[in-house]
Amino acid sequence: MFVSEFKMRVRYGETDQMGYMYHGNYAQYYEVGRVEALRQLGTSYKALEEEGVMMPVLEIQSKFIRPALYDDEITIRTMLRELPKARVSFEFELLDESGNLLHTATVHLAFVRASDMRPIRCPQSLLEVFKPYFT
Amino acid sequence: MFVSEFKMRVRYGETDQMGYMYHGNYAQYYEVGRVEALRQLGTSYKALEEEGVMMPVLEIQSKFIRPALYDDEITIRTMLRELPKARVSFEFELLDESGNLLHTATVHLAFVRASDMRPIRCPQSLLEVFKPYFT
Amino acid sequence: MFVSEFKMRVRYGETDQMGYMYHGNYAQYYEVGRVEALRQLGTSYKALEEEGVMMPVLEIQSKFIRPALYDDEITIRTMLRELPKARVSFEFELLDESGNLLHTATVHLAFVRASDMRPIRCPQSLLEVFKPYFT
């Protein structure tokens, strides 16, 4: 299993008039979690796109437990429980500064060839960076 | 069962560099679908908030079937299969101009009293507008 | 002079915890104003991009007079005072349902060839649709 953490603060523009982070903005946090997880592994989503691979999102499941509030420093915990095949599933936990669990999510993504948007299997270069965590 | 439809176009600012509507922007479409469904019923989410009721989101499940593209006029179909109780579950289908199904989602919301954010049951005023569809 | 109007409602996700439409979201309203102005003229920004022309933004000036509030139906008035040349300048006024002026803005855009992002003059096809308003 691979686990990575990254911290980011809730922006004013991400709140809504309920005084919470708007529920529609959490997907950007999952995206940052994934991207920073790849960076910690020495690769990047940008590099994948430059190789001609894109990762469109197939499914998202989100649970809102406690609200994230303005200026809170949120920890995004990004987890991979299985090696990617034709698709990859990331799990996310969002925690506040006291370690309270605010939110969980699972995001399923495909791999496609950018030239024609046809599905492909997980690129070998990406598999290699995850493999050490699954032995 | 209650069904409502509303059309809106994908804004340039909602696309991403994949050339698709960014996956994180769909939640705003569900929100518009719900809000316009209430308006078609002669009430509004704004009126609910003015009565002191808020509806935080508890869970979202989303499936991305085909991409929504820039300037497409998307039909948001908002469906309610059961009368709300302590919570309410809306189902959504997004369709393109040719009637192709692009996306489905289910959103579960709670009812809370704005003064203290404590859970309450669905307000009677809201139940009344839905009841004619469930007899 | 060319003037066009389009109405759209402030989404919940566009508000912030001040209870106003977040100031960073107005630029999307200018974009919708421009795009719907072109559509009223029988063309579209999408068609321009398909012709290989893009219109990056060069400058924006915005004045916030009164707040736009959740669920308000905002009228976006899009104005063109001069025919486009190497660049084009749109002026915007945002009004609430009572006709109060909420916001003004000017947006200057360039024309570039999508293939190499090099500046070009305003495409003839676009000039033609504006010309009848400047005689």
Next chain:
Amino acid sequence: MFVSEFKMRVRYGETDQMGYMYHGNYAQYYEVGRVEALRQLGTSYKALEEEGVMMPVLEIQSKFIRPALYDDEITIRTMLRELPKARVSFEFELLDESGNLLHTATVHLAFVRASDMRPIRCPQSLLEVFKPYFT
């Protein structure tokens, strides 16, 4: 004169199909620049709001010089040339990783009492943190 710098990366969700950071998203960068400038001074915008002071935006002027691209680490340079009075004017420069100037902006904000949204002068607590830079 007070100058502060903060770095943040362009999110995928902030790009548009032109392959650039969407022009409407820069205002969030100014906001983060201001907020982190206050934090570096030992105070915070959140603390101001908790004191009952809000800072609505009055005017924005933006110049787009070069595009910000996906995953670029942008330096936001936040500058204050004059002590705040009834309003405050921040200037911003956005730079890429090579130090190229991408974007400049000026944002003018008011101070209002949150209880009634009436204008007030800059709170003394905020003046104090800026004063050492203007002697």
